[in-house]
Amino acid sequence: MAKEVLATSHAVLLPRWASGDVAIEPELLAIVSAHLEVPLLDGAARPDALIRGMAQEIEFDVLCVEVRVHHAVDEPKSELLAANGLDAIEIDLSRLTDDAVADLAAFRYEVLENPRNRRWVHLSHASYVAQRADKALIEVEDPTFSERVIITKAGRPFTIREQWAFLVKPGSRGRVRIQIPDETVGEDAVPYPRGMHAISGRSITVDGWGRLRLRYKMYLDQIQMNPPQPEGPQRGLFDADNGSEGPGFNVRVRDWKGRPGW
Template sequence: MAKDVLATADAVLLPRWASGDIVIEPESLAIVNARVEVPLLDGAARPDVLVHGMASDIEFDLLCVEIRVHHEVDEPKRDLLATNGLDTIEIDLSGLSDEAVADPITFRREVLENLANRHWIHLSRASYVALRADKALIEVEDLTVSERVINTKAGRPFTIREQWGFLVKPGSRERVRIQIPDETVGEDAQPYPRGMHTISGRSITVDQWGRLRLRYKMYLDQIQMNPPEPDGPQRGLFDAAEGSRGPGFNVRVRDWKGYPGY
């Protein structure tokens, strides 16, 4: 019944997200279209409803909606959604009374408008987060690391390894493609994982061809947007976090082996 409601609705309320002093308030997502049980990732994921919609001026081309009646989204599915950057909300209808289910108006309101029964399973829409948090972010989609050779000031060849990402600025409708240096000198290349990363504006430079790059020795910090317990304690979005879970970011710590010469 909830799938049918979503498939024919004009809008659905997105959950609130908060971490420290960063709060993304709940807002209505205008639904452009909605499809039921569309297979994704070669059939590895099949959300209850797949929504395409607009939240103010931000487009969600793919928003997965999971309906909880008996079972919540489990940990393997959470990891699958996060690894592949699929924005997902869960609407919990497990506590509805028989009377609420039988009343079409009440049931529709519970599915579409009740702030108390929904939360984010995964949020990775960088343009949405950057605008609401008023922070510039780096978004990584491609894990490919390319190599090029330059000469250092000492005249020695030095191999630079780089990965492409996008600079996402608050209020900007366009993402800017940017080259991210890999700092693992003398080691196997370790690409930055998919998702959102914090970066200081002072880290951005322009090369001789006018392309945006990030300075070497300036690590990106991966933002962990999704706490395992929606109602649990939350760190600040831009405060360092221990472990791999919870809001805040994980600092990419590595020892340098070698010196690039500049």
């Protein structure tokens, strides 16, 4: 029943998203198209509904919607969606009474509009987060990296490992080259994983012409949002971290080696 409601409706409410001092309140997603049980990732995932829609001026090309009746989305499926950069929400109907199911208006409200019964399984839409939170983020789509050698002032060769990513600011999205911190020099390089990453203040600067520049050594904090207690205490999105796993997001901490350059 819920899938049919989604397939024939014009809008669905997105869940609240929060990370420390940054929060995005629930808002309606205008549904452009909806298809049921479309196989994704060579059949490894088959969401109850696959929606394309608009949250004001931000477009969601692919939004997976899962309806919970007996079982919530499990960890392997959540990790699969996250690893492939797929946005997904879960609507929990497991507590509905028979009367609520029989009342069509009440049932449609639960499926489409109740802000208390839905959560983000995974949110990777950096443009949406940057616009609503008014923050600049780094979006990584490709985990592959390349290497190039530069000659230092002392005349010695130095290998730099880099990835291509996007600097996403409210209203813009520009391709940038980010450098994997040099703690991996001489070891197996560990690229930044796909997803959204917060930029700490030590990683950005503004040049004499007012243009945003990324520092020579990039240190990014990966944002993996789905706090088990959204209203509980969380560290700020751009706060310094001691490397532990917080309730709101996981931070990949890298230690500085030497004086940061450009």
